[in-house]
Amino acid sequence: xxRCNVTANIEHRTLAVYACHGPxxxxxxxxxxxxxxxxxxxxxxxxxxxxxxxxxxxxxKHKTQVFVYHEGDYFRTRLTHSLEVAQIARSMARALxxxxxxxEAVALAHDLGHTPFGHAGEEALDRLMADxxxxxxxxxxxxxxxxxxxxxAGFDGLNxxxxxxxxxxxxxxxxxxxxxxxxxxxxxxxxxxxxLERHSSAEAQLANLADDIAxxxxxxxDALRAGLFSIDDIRPLPxxxxxxxxxxxxxxxxxxxxxxxxLVRRLISVFVEDMLGVSTDNLAALQAKHADDIRNHKMxxxxxxxGMAADLETLRGFLFKNMWRHYKVNRxxxxxxxxxxxxxxxxxxxxxxxxxxxxxxxxxxLSDMTNNDRARIIADYIASMTDRYAIIEHERLFDLGPILR
Numbered sequence: 001x002x003r004c005n006v007t008a009n010i011e012h013r014t015l016a017v018y019a020c021h022g023p024x025x026x027x028x029x030x031x032x033x034x035x036x037x038x039x040x041x042x043x044x045x046x047x048x049x050x051x052x053x054x055x056x057x058x059x060x061k062h063k064t065q066v067f068v069y070h071e072g073d074y075f076r077t078r079l080t081h082s083l084e085v086a087q088i089a090r091s092m093a094r095a096l097x098x099x100x101x102x103x104e105a106v107a108l109a110h111d112l113g114h115t116p117f118g119h120a121g122e123e124a125l126d127r128l129m130a131d132x133x134x135x136x137x138x139x140x141x142x143x144x145x146x147x148x149x150x151x152x153a154g155f156d157g158l159n160x161x162x163x164x165x166x167x168x169x170x171x172x173x174x175x176x177x178x179x180x181x182x183x184x185x186x187x188x189x190x191x192x193x194x195x196l197e198r199h200s201s202a203e204a205q206l207a208n209l210a211d212d213i214a215x216x217x218x219x220x221x222d223a224l225r226a227g228l229f230s231i232d233d234i235r236p237l238p239x240x241x242x243x244x245x246x247x248x249x250x251x252x253x254x255x256x257x258x259x260x261x262x263l264v265r266r267l268i269s270v271f272v273e274d275m276l277g278v279s280t281d282n283l284a285a286l287q288a289k290h291a292d293d294i295r296n297h298k299m300x301x302x303x304x305x306x307g308m309a310a311d312l313e314t315l316r317g318f319l320f321k322n323m324w325r326h327y328k329v330n331r332x333x334x335x336x337x338x339x340x341x342x343x344x345x346x347x348x349x350x351x352x353x354x355x356x357x358x359x360x361x362x363x364x365x366l367s368d369m370t371n372n373d374r375a376r377i378i379a380d381y382i383a384s385m386t387d388r389y390a391i392i393e394h395e396r397l398f399d400l401g402p403i404l405r
Contacts, residue, residue, distance in 0.1 A: 007040045016097035018288035020044070020201050026162035029146075029191055030155050044101040047164040051105060054151070054158060056112045056144045057082075062386035064118035064336075065215075066222060066329065075222050078111050078118070081214060085110065088268065089203075089210035095276055096283070098203050105160075106167035106207040113140025115383045116390040117336030124340040125379055132375035139182035140383055141168060146188055148380060166194050167204030171211075173300065174199045198295045202283075205294075205302035209275060216315050217267040221260045223323040231259060237318055238311040239270055274308040339394045340382060346397060347378045353397065354381065 008023045015021060022042030034043060041049070051057055060079035076084075086107040093100035114137050115121030125135040145168065146157040169175075169185055175196040181189075189196055199205065220240070223229060235241045243266040247254075254262070282301040288294050294301050304312065323329065347354055351366040351374060358381050359366055366374045385393065 007042055011042065011099070014097065015099055016283075018202065018283065018286075018291055018294055019098045020102050020163050020203055020291045021099065022101075024291075026192075028159050028161055030159050032159070042101060043161045044099060044105055044164065047158070047160045048101055048105040048108060050158045050160065051108045051112070054112070054144075054149050056149060056384070057108065059384065059386050060111065060114070062388045063114055063116060064120070064387055066118065066219060066323065074225060076218055078114050081218070082108055082111050084218060085207070085211050085214045088213055088272065089207040092206050092210065092272060092276060093203055096202070096206070096279060098206065100203075102163055102167070102201070103203040103207050103210075105164045106171075106204050107210055109141065109145060109160075109164065109168050110171055110207065110211060111137075111141070112144045113137045113142070113383065115140075115340070116385045116387045117333070117340065120333040120336040121340050121383075121390075124337040125344070125382060128341060128344045129375055129379055132372045132379075133183065135379055135383070136182055137383075138171060139184045140380075142182075142184045142188055143380070146184070148384070162192055162194070163201060163203075165192065167200050167207060169194055170196070170200040170204060171208055173205075173208070195295070199297060199300055200295065201291055202279075202294045202302055205300050206275075206279075209302060209304070212312065213268060213271045213275075216312060216319070217264045217271070219319050219323055220267070221264045223319070223326075224256065224260050224263075226328075228326045228328065229322050231256075233322070234318070238314055239267060240315070243267060243270070271304070271308065271312070274304055275302065278303055278305050336387075339390055342394060342398060343382055343390065344378060347381070348375060351378075354378070 008021075011021050011023070022044055025043040028043075034046070057079070060082060061077055063078040065076040065078055065081050086104045089103040089107040090100045092098075093103040115125055115135075119137075122135065122137050129135040142165075144157075145160055145165065148156075149158055150156050152159070165188060169188065175181065175185075178196070181196075185196075188194065200208075220234065224231070224234075231244065235244060240263065243263055244259075247259075247262045247266070251258075251262075279302045282303070286293065286297060286301060288297075288301075303309075348371075351359060354366065358377065361369075361373075361377050366377060369377075382390070
């Protein structure tokens with residue numbers, strides 16, 4: 001038996017009827033004749049592997065989650081965050097008999113469009129690009145996946161499957177308002193008809209909420225270790241106080257490292273258990289016979305209970321005030337925005353200071369392009385940078401010390 005058939009049979013035996021099955025994929029923009037491949041990988045396994053081997057994925061290693069890379073080796077980066085999201089998504093998908101390869105692929109890809117310095121860099125680029133179409137990291141992820149990764153001989157981007165692209169584009173749910181669509185979303189929807197008004201697959205819905213679970217849990221770990229707030233500060237919070245009381249009762253006083261790990265572990269567990277319970281009930285009530293039954297349902301089928309959703313909002317509000325807007329984080333955010341602003345302004349006024357392979361696009365020099373086209377290419381260049389590279393590039397271009405000494 002062909003190994004592709006073996007893999008398909010495994011999916012048929014193990015996945016629910018409402019899961020996305022590899023052999024039933026709607027395909028890729030460019031057909032790759034996958035059914036003739038001698039390997040045993042499904043389309044979604046191929047997607048996952050292409051994402052992991054991409055340059056954009058590797059660069060996440062030195063891109064900010066909350067703390068800039070030089071503030072400490074322990075703190076999470078966009079890469080470790082993406083891996084943690086993928087782990088949670090994969091585990092929940094298996095528990096619900098969904099396609100864990102698809103859930104993992106969507107989770108791994110969801111942050112590929114992030115700028116250096118995280119949301120600070122994005123806010124700066126969006127302001128700088130205000131007269132040139134703006135900047136959005138979700139749209140940039142789509143640009144990376146469909147255009148900017150240039151590794152394959154036969155196409156730009158990664159030529160991912162319809163289902164993976166659907167999950168990335170609808171990361172925050174169905175898109176009802178087409179008037180607000182970004183150009184890259186319009187382009188890929190025109191090419192592949194992603195049916196934006198419908199909900200995404202259960203796997204993509206799950207990957208989206210796995211993102212929430214990961215960052216809300218792990219940000220407590222990073223913030224506690226950074227000293228932005230104390231254990232006593234978070235005792236009144238829902239779910240957090242209960243978790244602290246539980247393991248302190250059983251294990252007594254522990255050092256901070258064990259406390260934060262136990263807290264994160266228990267928070268993830270309670271969030272996941274709530275989601276699995278609610279989602280199992282929703283799926284049973286729907287009695288879906290196909291993945292499209294989930295897409296066509298009036299509301300998402302993967303979700304939290306109303307009580308847990310309220311608790312998550314309370315935790316998000318606490319982190320916003322006490323971590324994401326902490327004065328130490330604000331100071332680094334201010335510095336990061338100045339780095340991005342300086343680089344963008346210089347490259348716009350002096351495009352010949354860009355690296356030589358970024359000074360031309362489509363056989364045309366940036367200096368001969370319209371401001372809008374030039375700005376978009378410069379935004380692509382800056383968005384591709386890691387924190388470390390952006391800082392080094394800024395020093396090269398603006399630090400006059402070595403010249404004057």
